[in-house]
Amino acid sequence: MTAQPRIHGRYRVDERLGATRIATVYRAYDDKLNRPVLLNLMRSHLVDQRGIRERFISDSELRARNVHSALPEVYDSGTIEDRPFFITEFVTGKTLRARAPVTPIEALQYTRHIVAVIKACQESHIPHPPISSNDFVVISEGHVKWIENWTLTPNEVLIDIASYRSPERQQGTAETVESAIYAVGILLFEILGGFRPFSGTNADEILTQHESSDIPPVSAVVSAGCPPEIDDLIMRCTARNPLNRLKNLDELLDMIEQARRDIVIGGNGTGPLGDQQAPTTTQHTPHAGTQPRKRRQGNRTLGRVLISLLVLGGLGAGGWYYVSSQPAQSGGLLSGMQLSMPSFSLPSWLTGLFSDSDGSAQYLLVSGDAALELHSEPASNGTVVGSVPAGSRVEWVDGPQSADGTAWLKIRYTVDTTIVEGWAPQRSLTTTP
Incomplete structure (x- = not known):
């Protein structure tokens, strides 16, 4: 019988539970302290986006301060195959x-x-x-x-x-x-x-x-x-x-x-x-x-x-950094902090467990009959950087952000070897079937 993988020799990874905008979440168990925990692993398609990666790491450091009992505790953090992760508590209710x-x-x-x-x-x-x-x-x-x-x-x-x-x-x-x-x-x-x-x-x-x-x-x-x-x-x-x-x-x-x-x-x-x-x-x-x-x-x-719900310390579409309009303030607070985390590699026979290809990126469809213009920033007067044909499938990269009385999403459109990325009004996009 194949042994279940363990992180840092103590966190037994049991199963993939789901995914938020930034993290794939696994049910795990802390063998040292005998308690269920969550492994929150940054989604693979976001690893190379430096800003999101730093926010992910910074967020775990901020939440580890445990400023209030109603906020989730962060127990541990590190990287797996260059993907940041942290361990949080598990809550049901x-x-x-x-x-x-x-x-x-x-x-x-x-x-x-x-x-x-x-x-x-x-x-x-x-x-x-x-x-x-x-x-x-x-x-x-x-x-x-x-x-x-x-x-x-x-x-x-x-x-x-x-x-x-x-x-x-x-x-x-x-x-x-x-x-x-x-x-x-x-x-x-x-x-x-x-x-x-x-x-x-x-x-x-x-x-x-x-x-x-x-x-x-x-x-x-x-x-x-x-x-x-x-x-x-x-x-x-x-x-x-x-x-x-x-x-x-x-x-x-x-x-x-x-x-x-x-x-x-x-x-x-x-x-x-x-x-x-x-x-x-x-x-x-x-x-x-x-x-x-x-x-x-x-x-x-x-x-x-x-209903069993998971404490996902600031990782999702409605997470702190996506909802808060104060990234500059947070950046100032963190400007002097070292974003360093312990890193280790997984044996090749374990890497398959940490694949999030079955739901890593979130996709939307361009609605309407006309091509959708993409802007350089979330504003109607932003520079048009490209367009996406109606009915196209696009990847939701960032947002929402509010401007001009409209919710804007940053999306990525890929055709053959060409990639176009920019902001578009949320009302022009719909969820995939």
């Missing part, structure tokens, strides 16, 4: 999206924990993780753990990002505390009502709604209503003008705590809200993943089934 709707008190407890994570990252000068119900898993009452949800398709990833993006981000504004507070308000709305305030079939539809429409009160879209304290809290978080939002995370934490106390005293926060109805402010057909969910009491059987 249900995402907030799967748990919703929850009671007002539960919603405030989870939200308070998430805000504490963002605050810890801010104080440590580390980009905070993406704010999404798909990226936080419930590990105990009132406590969550950040995960990278690798089950989403590329289109679902873009929709997920757009669902929490503040209006000013669409105008090219960098990530700020105010935009993070906006996303927290959207998340609170969602886990209370069981659905997001805006929905659509693609990211641009959702982004347009965030720019043009106010977030409806939760009490207006659930039959049993909602404590006024939570309506006020969400309104203060999600004002379209950032000047009208709460100014900092301490104010947000104070308002969460005050709302929790008022609800406890009033005795109206222990049960889930009534049957939900979709907001009437949107004219788009809801995406399948954003339909209102039934009350938790009606989903007890499904609720008993725990």
Whole structure:
């Protein structure tokens, strides 16, 4: 019987679990400490892209600081056949999206924990993780753990990002505390009502709604209503003008705590809200993943089934470096750090295990009837560097990035020996069958 491969003589590699935008993920076991772990191995087609490689390594070093218990622990790192990797913890549970709707008190407890994570990252000068119900898993009452949800398709990833993006981000504004507070308000709305305030079939539809429409009160879209304290809290978080939002995370934490106390005293926060109805402010057909969910009491059987999710410390399409618009700030923080990691080679009989040819790159199709122009940068006024015929299959290389009110993706088109690479609007691309 062939022995299972081990990394550093201690991590037994069991199986390939899936892949995010940057890493292929393997279930492994730490023989030394007797615990399950994850091997996060940089995808082979990205190894030669220096910027992404350095971000991958830098990210593991930043996360190893363990600034908050809700962030995944990084146990070890190195390289395999010149491919960077790191070892992270393994977490099982249900995402907030799967748990919703929850009671007002539960919603405030989870939200308070998430805000504490963002605050810890801010104080440590580390980009905070993406704010999404798909990226936080419930590990105990009132406590969550950040995960990278690798089950989403590329289109679902873009929709997920757009669902929490503040209006000013669409105008090219960098990530700020105010935009993070906006996303927290959207998340609170969602886990209370069981659905997001805006929905659509693609990211641009959702982004347009965030720019043009106010977030409806939760009490207006659930039959049993909602404590006024939570309506006020969400309104203060999600004002379209950032000047009208709460100014900092301490104010947000104070308002969460005050709302929790008022609800406890009033005795109206222990049960889930009534049957939900979709907001009437949107004219788009809801995406399948954003339909209102039934009350938790009606989903007890499904609720008993725990969805196993993996902690992928900042590795995916919605990962920190792809979502954060502060790469320059992160680069400044890391400019003096040595990006060195221990390296070793695998015996030839093991290298087949680490092949990600069955899903390494992610591909999209050029939609419409006309050729798609590629730009040198994510902007409509960028230099046109080439074009791709309609219906062509292209590789998703980077992004999304927001500019001109549009989500842009960097793609690569290969025909014969010619390679063309550039930025294109996400709305012009669709997922492959």
